[in-house]
Amino acid sequence: MKFYTVEIEARRRLGAYTLLSYRWPGDGIEAGRFVMARAAGYPVTLDPFLARPFSFYDFEGGVASLLFEVRGRGTALLDRARETIEVTAPLGKGFEIDASTGRAALLGGGIGVAPLKILGRELASRGIDHDVFLGFLDAKTAAVADDFPGASVATMDGSAGTRGTVLDAAPDLLGYPAVYACGPNAMLAAVKGAAGQDGLRQLSVEERMGCGNGSCNGCVVPVDGGYVRSCVEGPVFRAEVLAW
Amino acid sequence: MKFYTVEIEARRRLGAYTLLSYRWPGDGIEAGRFVMARAAGYPVTLDPFLARPFSFYDFEGGVASLLFEVRGRGTALLDRARETIEVTAPLGKGFEIDASTGRAALLGGGIGVAPLKILGRELASRGIDHDVFLGFLDAKTAAVADDFPGASVATMDGSAGTRGTVLDAAPDLLGYPAVYACGPNAMLAAVKGAAGQDGLRQLSVEERMGCGNGSCNGCVVPVDGGYVRSCVEGPVFRAEVLAW
Amino acid sequence: MVVRERATEVDLTVELCGMTLNTPLVPASGTLAKEALGEAEGVYGAILPKTTTPRARAGNPPPRVAETPAGMVNSIGLQNPGVERFMEDLDAFDLGVPIFVSVAGETVRDFADLCERVAGDDRVAAIELNLSCPNVEHGGLTFCAGPAAVEEVVGACRAAAPTKPLFAKLTHEGVVGNARAAEGAGADALTVMNTIPALTIDAKKRSILVRGGLSGPAVKPVALKAVYDVARTVEVPILGGGGVTSGVDVAEFMLAGATVVQVGTASFVRDPAEILAEFSDYLREAGTAAANLTGALE
């Protein structure tokens, strides 16, 4: 896998998350696609060994941005990086957008909000109206919703928006011709159930990744008759494909 | 081994080497003693795994400094460190200073110049006159000699000072009651031969180290009847003790 | 392209079982997908896809990978579409360099049948036997549990594919005895080594995370020893690997006795072209050709 050293363009806190941007001269950045990223790799250090997958948060004027939550060592180091980080070219299959589908519902759970910004931008540019529903643990993580004007928010502890899950903040999803969701697998399964089988239903899944380019077979999700790699056949899947 | 995170006080190039200083509130810094140092360790990264040994270059006004040459990954990372590094407390046995010995010769080979600055300072404070002789590969590495006013310099390629080794820049060593040397083992062996056995002859050796506190038995030098650990019984040894 | 330019300056070719490879690098089985072949072009001297088995295998449920200090543990479970579908797709791996095919079965008979099937196809330049899988006829011990097991399976494969170059891929445990047995049973070359059995635990959940094989830089010193010891035991050439991450690592494995060097996990975190470029730099500085390095320790 080829990594590119890119200069950090800007960095800011968005509530509990970090927004980090870098200039990307190439193409291929689309809603739902992702990069493998790390603060530094060989020859500086061989540990942490693997890069980490992150969805594109936004892409505007040649500047790509990632929104991430510090969870462990990989994200802690990215959060500390001051001048450069290393990223791959854009990877995976993103969200399908079909201008004929009509109104779309976008659902994000926690850091699963990440791909919805660029998705909203792409939908808007194709003239597709959409509503955004975001679920968080608490007000602190929900602060990122400021970046999604008009979004309906729910928090588990009720400290911001409706109390409950993202589905408690959303109306009946069956009425939406298109439903897009990203978040923990449990949330995605709930969205799949609530959204029914009519229309375009797409879920961006999160699995542990080794390589990001299909080589390791590490990132699989269950489908009818076996497993498929979420880094090349996903991370966005049609809901009906996933055997959850 | 306990490591302390210390803030970098200053950093500058001294010719081909890097001079890096940090505030050290404790005591124990003496000529010939050393620290184990690294840019960062657990939990940031487990690789490179071991810290690296460095002699004290100087200690003044509570500020300790290290002079190092970038050789591999450990020193490359130290060279890149911008805000903090991690160091142990001072380790090992330094140079013996005996006010009654009279005039001293200080010999440094390449980065072996490192402990001679603080040694010169200590000798001066005890009223011991001394001459400094430094040997380098070329003019680029020899640039550090500017920090040793009055030192006689030799370079292997003749691009600065006398052409040859440090011994070519020095007069007959037999006449010095005290001889102190630091550099590659081959140079130390040559100094041992040239300095004879009368008087105080001390050599600061350089061996690969695992721990720095005597625990691993990795850093041994040959002595009569076996090996001794250079991190606790050295790194400074009386020349006659070393079975070279 | 930078790599090509450099490659012309130094002689990277090596001979393996009568084949001339453009470079001594080969991907380790299971670490290079069709989708990533772009990175392989001009870098590898041969292509070696993921192990194939008699029937399709769905593989193990996730999580299948866990990061460890300077390495990773994987438990993929040999997910593959089965040998027939695999052979249908084989052209996808054609980069104009030899294709080696890795096979594994659950019984000696499986292995022999696979070898016969695969050897009959002209696109296959050599066969690698992945002996690290459980032998169902022997209570779950692997096919490289000991010299007798190795001899039996390699012998059967040799008979089933009498003319195709045959590599036996071994783990480090008992590697010297197993190497001798594989050579004795007719293997043309040995691949040393596969992953090391390992376990990762999620202390927070108090559960096993991944039980599988350790690979990556962490295992390099163990793999180097295995290659070194085997090279001093057998006459046949060695495809060495385990943790190779840089051009200097490639040189180390060749010095230890490898003729060809496999790059696996490192390809997840580096562009293999950089590894080849570094290895070319090493050769240029050393003033020698790749083929001269094998076993050239002083």
Added chain:
Amino acid sequence: MVVRERATEVDLTVELCGMTLNTPLVPASGTLAKEALGEAEGVYGAILPKTTTPRARAGNPPPRVAETPAGMVNSIGLQNPGVERFMEDLDAFDLGVPIFVSVAGETVRDFADLCERVAGDDRVAAIELNLSCPNVEHGGLTFCAGPAAVEEVVGACRAAAPTKPLFAKLTHEGVVGNARAAEGAGADALTVMNTIPALTIDAKKRSILVRGGLSGPAVKPVALKAVYDVARTVEVPILGGGGVTSGVDVAEFMLAGATVVQVGTASFVRDPAEILAEFSDYLREAGTAAANLTGALE
């Protein structure tokens, strides 16, 4: 002192062969010198000095250590002053916690004699048999080359020290069979695992750098598997270790089946007190006592 304060909040004690240890941490033999004992106080539940042998050993010529990815390879060669001088100095290791003594010989007779000598001293709470050294009577194979070798040496030591707790320290290769043999021959506990045989090469000089044993974080997943497999095979308690570097690592080894956890190489790069503090934090968050963790995987 921070560590002590924390330690009072959670119950760190564990039982091992009738002894109550204040904490489940013990230094791995050969990684804690007299000179560094200051760091050990209040941290370790017992002290375990470097292996001693019948006669003084000068050890191997340098270089003896080489850094590897997330680890190191050492080849010290059991440098020590011999058992008599060692026993004279033993009081230096008295921190008010039990002292375990590690012994190694070149013959079964050596081992038995050492056990008899050491067991006769009341300051010695237990004996650890370092079985990773070459058995000169068996062509350089180690004392843990296989179950028969293990049974013979452990049996002889058991007879020579019938009442002192006896630990057999094993390498990961063939560890399950060797563990069963050691238990059968009367070992009271098993130490799992010693370093992994490994090799480092200096590609520039084209020479071997260090040939020895790999330790440190790199080996952790291999050690965890060894502990897990052994715990499922024997009844006796396990002193687990290999790459333990953090408090969470300590928890992982206990969950895998260890009663006591050995900290070796990590003590070169961290203050062991930090490891104990992190382990205390883990217990506090988990709301449990150290003694409850052993084998407590869901």
